[in-house]
Amino acid sequence: MAQSGDPPRLRQYVAVRARLVGGGLVVGLLLGGLGMAGWTLYTGDARSSEATMFALGALVFGFGLLGWSGSILAGRGIEAMQEHMGTRRNWTERDSRRAMARLCGGGGGIMVGTSIVAALL
Amino acid sequence: MNWTQSLFRLVEPVVPPRFVIKRLLLLIPVLFGVASVVFAILHLAPGDPAIVIAGQRASAEQLEQIRVELGLRRPLWEQYLSFLWDAARFDFGQSYSISRGNSVRSVISDRLPITLELAIYGQAAGILLGLPLGIISAVKQDSLTDHVTRIGALTGISVPIFWSGPLLILLFSTYLDVFPTSGRIKSTLFLPDTWTLLGRELPLTGMITVDTILLGNTEAFLSAAHHLFLPAVVIGVYSTALISRMMRSSMLEVIRQDYIRTARAKGQGAKITLMKHGFRNALIPVVTVIGIQFGTLLGGAVLTETVFGINGMGLTIVDAISASDYPVVQGTVLTFALLFTLVNLFVDITYSYLDPRIQQ
Numbered sequence: 001m002a003q004s005g006d007p008p009r010l011r012q013y014v015a016v017r018a019r020l021v022g023g024g025l026v027v028g029l030l031l032g033g034l035g036m037a038g039w040t041l042y043t044g045d046a047r048s049s050e051a052t053m054f055a056l057g058a059l060v061f062g063f064g065l066l067g068w069s070g071s072i073l074a075g076r077g078i079e080a081m082q083e084h085m086g087t088r089r090n091w092t093e094r095d096s097r098r099a100m101a102r103l104c105g106g107g108g109g110i111m112v113g114t115s116i117v118a119a120l121l
Numbered sequence: 122m123n124w125t126q127s128l129f130r131l132v133e134p135v136v137p138p139r140f141v142i143k144r145l146l147l148l149i150p151v152l153f154g155v156a157s158v159v160f161a162i163l164h165l166a167p168g169d170p171a172i173v174i175a176g177q178r179a180s181a182e183q184l185e186q187i188r189v190e191l192g193l194r195r196p197l198w199e200q201y202l203s204f205l206w207d208a209a210r211f212d213f214g215q216s217y218s219i220s221r222g223n224s225v226r227s228v229i230s231d232r233l234p235i236t237l238e239l240a241i242y243g244q245a246a247g248i249l250l251g252l253p254l255g256i257i258s259a260v261k262q263d264s265l266t267d268h269v270t271r272i273g274a275l276t277g278i279s280v281p282i283f284w285s286g287p288l289l290i291l292l293f294s295t296y297l298d299v300f301p302t303s304g305r306i307k308s309t310l311f312l313p314d315t316w317t318l319l320g321r322e323l324p325l326t327g328m329i330t331v332d333t334i335l336l337g338n339t340e341a342f343l344s345a346a347h348h349l350f351l352p353a354v355v356i357g358v359y360s361t362a363l364i365s366r367m368m369r370s371s372m373l374e375v376i377r378q379d380y381i382r383t384a385r386a387k388g389q390g391a392k393i394t395l396m397k398h399g400f401r402n403a404l405i406p407v408v409t410v411i412g413i414q415f416g417t418l419l420g421g422a423v424l425t426e427t428v429f430g431i432n433g434m435g436l437t438i439v440d441a442i443s444a445s446d447y448p449v450v451q452g453t454v455l456t457f458a459l460l461f462t463l464v465n466l467f468v469d470i471t472y473s474y475l476d477p478r479i480q481q
Contacts, residue, residue, distance in 0.1 A: 054197035055164035062157030069150040073465075107157075115198040 020098055021105035028109020032057055035110070036117040046121045053114040061107025067100035140473060144466050148459075155458040156208045159451050160201060168445040173217050204451075213452040218444040219437065225452040228437065233456060234327030235305070235433035239425065240418040242353035247360025248411065254361070255368020255407075260395065262373065270365060277362025282421050286355045286428035293351060300351045303430035305329050307344040312336065352429045356421050360414050367410045371403040378402075405475050412468030416461040 032053060039049035075093025082089065171187040172179070179187075188194050192203065207213060213225035220228045258270040294302040306312070306329060315322045316335045325332040330349065333342035375381065376399055384394045423435035430436075434453055441449035 050197050051164055054201070055161040057161075058157045058201060059161035059165070062154045062159075062161060065150050065154030065157065069147050069154065073144075073147055073151075073469075111198065111201070115196060118196065 017101070020101050021108075024102035024105025024107075025109040025112075028057065028060075028106040028111075029113040029116075030109075031106070032110035032113025033117045034113075036114045037121075040121060046118060050114055050118040054111055054118075057107050057110030057114060059107070060110060061104055064100050064103030064105075064107050068097055068104060071096040071100055141470065144469055148462050148466065151462050152208075152455065152458060153205070156205055156451075156455060157201075159454050160204050163447050163450065164197075170217055170445060170447055173445045208451070208455060211452075211455075213448040216441075216449050217446045219440045219446050219449060225448045228449060229434070229452050229456055231327065232432060232434050232437050235329075235431060236419065236422045236426070236435055237460075238328040238330065239349070239352055239356060239422055239431065239433060240415065242349060243356030243360055243418050243421070244411070244415055246353060246357030247364050247414065250357075251361045251364025252368055252407070254365040256372055256395070256400070256403075258365065258369040259372035259376065267369075270369070274362040274366045274369075277358045278366070280358070282355055282359070282424040283428065285358065286352075286425060289351055289355060290428070301348050305345060305348050305431060306333075306341060307348075310338075310341050310344055312338070312341060352425050352431060355428070356418055356425045359421065360418060363410060363414060364407060367407045368403065371406050372399060375399045375403040401475060405472065408468055408471050408475060412465050415464045419457055419460060 035056075036049055036053045039053060040046045043049055071093055075096055078091075079093055082091070169184070170191060170193065171184040174187055175183050192200060195203075211226060215221075216223055216225055216228055254270050254274075258267045261267050290302050293300045312325070312329075312332060313336070315324055316332070317323070325335065329345040330342060333339075333345050376395070381394055381398055384398055385391065389397075419434075422433060423439060425431070426433045426435035427439055434456065437449065438453045438457075440446070441453065
């Protein structure tokens with residue numbers, strides 16, 4: 001039961017998810033920014049570097065999003081199947097969903113980081 | 122009462138609306154993810170759309186002008202958001218090369234029914250042959266029938282379409298001259314664009330066997346069925362093999378359950394027990410396979426249409442990739458993804474109907 005001192009449920013709900021995606025986003029921002037700067041220094045072409053880094057970010061983001069929704073759609077089924085077949089490992093729907101959410105954040109971070117550095121260059 | 126309420130009232134006893142709505146909402150991130158991956162792959166792939174449009178001999182100024190017109194000089198984030206917005210409205214612009222000047226939407230609406238028709242016939246062959254073969258194989262376990270079915274299924278799974286297709290063309294078209302090698306209908310037959318119902322002109326579906334029935338043209342229908350037979354067999358062989366194998370193993374597991382033994386002990390006939398209690402329960406894992414299989418059939422259509430020269434979505438996507446026609450590639454890939462997710466939604470609903478515990 002919720003105590004009067006507890007943070008509201010909605011805020012807690014959002015905070016947990018924001019922390020999860022935000023962690024990935026920060027890492028992605030750094031990776032995107034540094035990758036964009038490094039790639040531009042290496043090739044000397046900011047436009048093609050932006051295209052490559054942004055597309056890589058979109059790829060990671062898309063993959064994460066597909067994995068996240070796939071985990072929700074089929075995760076419980078896979079868990080049940082593993083249990084049924086006696087091949088249960090440490091894989092769970094919750095872990096998969098969290099990992100994919102972090103990956104999504106990472107991909108989004110790469111896209112944002114790349115765009116910021118591209119605008120500055 | 123509006124149509125959505127009527128629909129939910131119709132399916133409510135079978136599947137709770139909340140389950141369907143949750144599944145429908147999950148389609149949004151799936152399609153959003155697919156769109157992002159398509160955008161990324163097309164931007165990472167080599168090739169310049171401006172050169173595709175203007176040709177190799179175009180001047181640098183012409184190429185630059187085309188790039189500006191296409192919006193390729195805008196920042197990537199802007200291009201990405203614009204692409205997502207267009208994808209949400211299913212507006213991918215015009216084809217660069219394979220159907221120059223025509224909208225991608227019209228290219229897809231022309232060719233999707235052709236592929237759907239092929240996939241539906243392939244799937245129908247798979248279900249109609251695979252299920253009875255699997256049941257017979259399970260009931261007559263270790264008999265000659267079972268061995269023949271199992272070897273046939275193993276062969277069907279092992280043989281790829283790019284090999285079985287040309288082989289069947291060689292046997293039935295070149296040597297035996299029983300079926301045509303390519304095309305959808307005899308070249309001397311002509312079909313109009315519309316059909317008439319109660320004095321009203323309506324557009325045809327694009328599925329040639331359906332259209333010939335709607336037009337009441339028996340000769341054209343027979344010709345269409347004749348042309349479609351080999352491609353449907355090629356695409357259906359894998360499906361039949363996989364479904365029969367799944368059905369066999371699922372049925373073998375079910376017929377050893379206590380409730381089957383109890384039903385038999387209470388005096389129920391073997392066939393009734395098998396069909397009433399065994400079939401429905403054995404069908405649960407098979408339904409999942411059928412859903413996934415439909416996606417494979419759509420992928421198989423790429424090969425089948427290329428082998429048989431059928432101008433459907435499969436051949437379109439191959440041509441579009443070869444010609445770097447990015448808008449067509451984006452549109453066709455997203456259409457395939459949408460179809461696949463919708464089929465799986467249908468499978469989920471069927472699955473939860475067969476086993477209501479899934480809804481929990």
